[in-house]
Structure formats: C-alpha cells, structure tokens
Amino acid sequence: MIGRCDYQLVAPPIPDVPEWIISVCRRKWPHGVFLDADETELIPLNSPKLAWRSPSQEFFVFSDRGTAEAWDDLGPCAENWNRMLHFLWKAEEEEAPVTVVIDELTPEVQKLLDDLQATFREAAYFVPGPAEAA
C-alpha cells in the first residue's frame, strides 16, 4: 500500500523553502509542472503564479504535464520513473526537515538531492542572525 523511496534533507529555518526547491527543479525540468498536494491545478514551473502563492508544505514536481496527468493511472513505471518528485517540509525553529520521495536513488537523482542540499546551505546565508533580526 505504499511505494517509492523517502530521503531526508535539512533546510534552514526560512519561509520560502518551496521556492528554493522549485528553483532547483526548474533547472532540471524547464517544462516541469508543480502540484500542491491539496489541489488539482498543475502550474508550470516557469509560471509567475508560483511566485505569489503561499508556500506549500506538501507538493509534487513533475518533469512535464503529460507525466503529471498520467501518473495516477500508471503509478511508478518505466515511462515515468523518477519523473515525479514528492516534497514534504515543515517550518521549524532551528532547521526544517525536508522529505523527498523518489522512485530510485540513481546518480542523476543523487545529484538533484546534492543540489538541493547545497541550495539550502546557500539559502542559510540569507537568514538574518539574531542581531540582524532584532
């Protein structure tokens, strides 16, 4: 009753973790689409709509619209292997855990996870320290 693989990353305590994730996914899949877990609208990764929506705590990113539309019927299969990424994150005080659900940890996917973790480390530099925040 469950499929795919879960991997854990850590993000800094910033509110726009999804935006950072989407930026990495956009580089990988320029024609990709975003889907909030509680919604049905597929939004292109390059759409301005993504910039002004509230951060989603659970969402999917697909390599393309066709993959997104067929996923439920096909489930994980050769045609869509590793072409849907499922993200879950929680804003926390110190660090935000991020779960990434994939089909298989291939070298390509490992690179994506490494890119995400590096992006999170980079984003941490933009988090004001206690003195600056005050």
Next chain:
Amino acid sequence: MFHYTDKEGYNAIRSQVVWCFKASQPPGNHPFGAYFTDLPPSTPNLAKRLGIPRIKLADYFEFIDVGDLTPLPGQRGDHICYSPSDYQVTPDRQLGHGATGL
C-alpha cells in the same frame, strides 16, 4: 485508520471475520510490513501521496486505530504507518469497507 488494496486483496481480506493484513516487502526503501494510513479516500492526490497507482486504491478497509502501529520514517510518517508483521483487526474495531470510487 485505512488500508487500501485492489479487488483481489479486498476479497481475500473481507472473506475472514477477523481482517488479516499480510505483511510484505513494499517497493522502495521501506521496512517489511503491513501498511496503513489515516488519509481517507477523499484526500486529494491520494495515489501520489502514497506512491501507488489508482488501481491499488480501488477498495478500502477502515478500522479503529489503537496506537500500536509504527510511523514511517520521514514526514510521510505523519500519515502512513505500518506493522512489521501480519496485522489482525477484530470485528469490534472494524468500521467499514468497500469500493473507494477512485
């Protein structure tokens, strides 16, 4: 708590007075076990959340959770849990079963 399955699995489970959910090795990097979720059939994008095709959500069993299941590691564990061995649900815990319509 819910367990989803296809028609074949559904008929096998409901054929017994005491529901027995068989433990097995799921695809991916998860423990051997019988899996369950508190997400109802009406949950948006249920197939994607669970990582399985819609056909495996054809039927459901619903029962009272007694807190003896283990959450999946990671944040999917907020809604997915498992028993490392076959899991039995006696009639006093059974709430319903049938087609999900998904």
